[in-house]
Amino acid sequence: MSLPRAKLVKNFPGCPVEATLSYLDGKWKGVILFHLMEGTLRFNELRRKLPAVTQRMLTKQLRELEEAGLLSRAVFPVVPPRVEYAMTPLGMTLKPVIRALAAWGDDYVFCSPEGRELRMASDGLCAPVATLQT
């Protein structure tokens, strides 16, 4: 059994956690949904919000989210082209999930140029700010 997570879900139908994760899987889906929570965005607007994504990857992730029914793609037949991405009503239902993910990330994940680290808020909440480089 050598299947990608999305196709494997049927093999653990008892786990709604994995079922949900399978839709958020893909490197940029989280950020994309995060940004679209605040409203419609055009392709290049999204691109500018994601520092390092390539066109290919952004297109791919957007298509997958669209295919799942989580967001809509509206093409305006003008030139230069105008394509708008927005959350569908189904996508909106993900907002509490995204917010839970964001809240936890804000509280416990600490990113630095060297990588990321997990820490309880109590592990020295008072000091570390002073140790940041100016």
Added chain:
Amino acid sequence: MSLPRAKLVKNFPGCPVEATLSYLDGKWKGVILFHLMEGTLRFNELRRKLPAVTQRMLTKQLRELEEAGLLSRAVFPVVPPRVEYAMTPLGMTLKPVIRALAAWGDDYVFCSPEGRELRMASDGLCAPVATLQT
């Protein structure tokens, strides 16, 4: 830039959603955490709860979760070996997130032997139960 999601987080430090997802990434982490939410489990107990995982994969996912500090591994020097996995206090903080993921999966993801599908609860909530095979 060709890095796994976990190592790439430093490139979008502004996105706590991806930061969190990077810790849940890996095909079995979601299920593992889901089961450990209810209490300590031994290696083979976990294995029996996951229908298709191989020893190699389970070990790998557990090690990654342990390294992140989300769960603990207690080895009892007896024979046959006894190793217990449990959530750490830090891991416990993930419970609301796991619950949000599980709730959304329960409400919107529908799994069948053919795959999985996303649907709003309103899309015919009354009928489909009758269409299930007995």
Added chain:
DNA sequence: TTTTACAGTATCCTTTTAGGTACTACGTAC
């Protein structure tokens, strides 16, 4: 007249993830 913006495709290549199988050690049960 060349450049820019837009929203992508197409092609190729590398990295990462996941799975398969076999093997370990020890003690107990059959």
Added chain:
DNA sequence: GTACGTAGTACCTAAAAGGATACTGTAAAA
């Protein structure tokens, strides 16, 4: 004396994800 359960490790291969680069077409701006 053979098999079983425990908790793994080692080695190899397949598949999927991700990335680099180049290319498309039109209209307006420089």
